[in-house]
Amino acid sequence: MAKLVLLHKAGSIYDDEPDRVYDFPKAYLKAVREGVGDWAIYYEPAKAGQRGYFAVARIGEVVPKPDVPDRYLARIVPGSFLPFDREVPRLLDGRVLEAALAGADGSPKKGGAVQLAVRRVTEADFARIVGLGLPQDLEAEEARRYDPAVEIDDGAGVFERPVIERLTSRPYRDVAFRRKVRAAYDYRCAISGLRLRNGGGRPEVQAAHIRPVERLGSDSVRNGLALSGTLHWMFDRGLLSVADDMSILVSRNKVPHEVSDRLIAAEGRLRLPADARDWPHPENLRWHRENVFGQMAFDEPAPWG
Structure with a gap:
């Protein structure tokens, strides 16, 4: 299995429904098949809007797209899609959040992997991006939002709750x-x-x-x-x-x-x-x-x- 970043542009020629299905060409079949059973982050490129990384979902299966040669559908596991509470930009303090998109000096690459619609992402980068979009303390943040006096028991919060545990809670x-x-x-x-x-x-x-x-x-x-x-x-x-x-x-x-x-x-x-x-x-x-x-x-x- 492998964690992925999936590029999504509303209004494109692909029939994407981020919470249901991801439509992609044959060129990405190998990478998407590696992602079956694992999680993927959705990304909207700057030219299509301002959302950046905006949601996460788990890939359930890959099937050929009916009546469309060399196109495939990655079906999303029902109930797994979750939009980010706050969208995450591609660059943070001038640095990319995906190691594969950084040059040897840490500066953002141009072309190549940056333009891929499906990208493999490391476990560490996945956790970091999801953590920025869906913070661990979101429940406590919401509880205190309108009542700062609310007391939250943070006694068990010494160790960070694993990202997948949050996504499935x-x-x-x-x-x-x-x-x-x-x-x-x-x-x-x-x-x-x-x-x-x-x-x-x-x-x-x-x-x-x-x-x-x-x-x-x-x-x-x-x-x-x-x-x-x-x-x-x-x-x-x-x-x-x-x-x-x-x-x-x-x-x-x-x-x-x-x-x-x-x-x-x-x-x-x-x-x-x-x-x-x-x-x-x-x-x-x-x-x-x-x-x-x-x-x-x-x-x-x-x-x-």
Whole structure:
């Protein structure tokens, strides 16, 4: 196995879906096959945007791309994709973060390996890049974010928690997902349009998975919605959903008009993130409509009851 860096450019000729599949030409087949079962970091080159290293995922298998000669698909292990909390630039203090991209004097190389869409990366470089994008103390940082007085037991923090342990920890991933989704929606509920703050400036809005992780959903922002507590409850129970045109769908036989009229913004459409790359993926919305919307029975009382 080998850890990799995968170049991704939105809008390229390749059909990449970073949380699902990586599309690549035959020239990189050997390297990607070496990465099967291991982790890869996604990288967006400066000419395509400003994200640099922006996410991590585990490669599950490699298969030929149907009906496209000499193209292959690396399928991502469901639930492994995780966007970085903070994007990591290619250069830090003028030095590259991948040893293979540095010259003998430590200066950045030009051409050659720098232009490869798939690059092998050392364990040390992988750990460093992921550590910069997903800090070990992210959970403590979030806990103290709106209440500096919160005490965190750092007694077990003498030794750094291994990077793979963080990447596979559900509590850690939940914090990372929540931070990215709420920030993408500017801490505003996507359905009501309200941007509320509680004591200490803590956002009232929550991060909802469109397709739950336990049902093969990912922690991509494109599988998330920022929702208030009540609307999150309603969305998870199939009382609400979202159409392809981003209009809000309501299960009218279960939700009274006076309730939906008060909770949903007047225009009846989803409030989308400023960055189109963070908009809900149509396949995730379709899955929710087909598998959750209007189909779930529940015994607990409705929050408006």
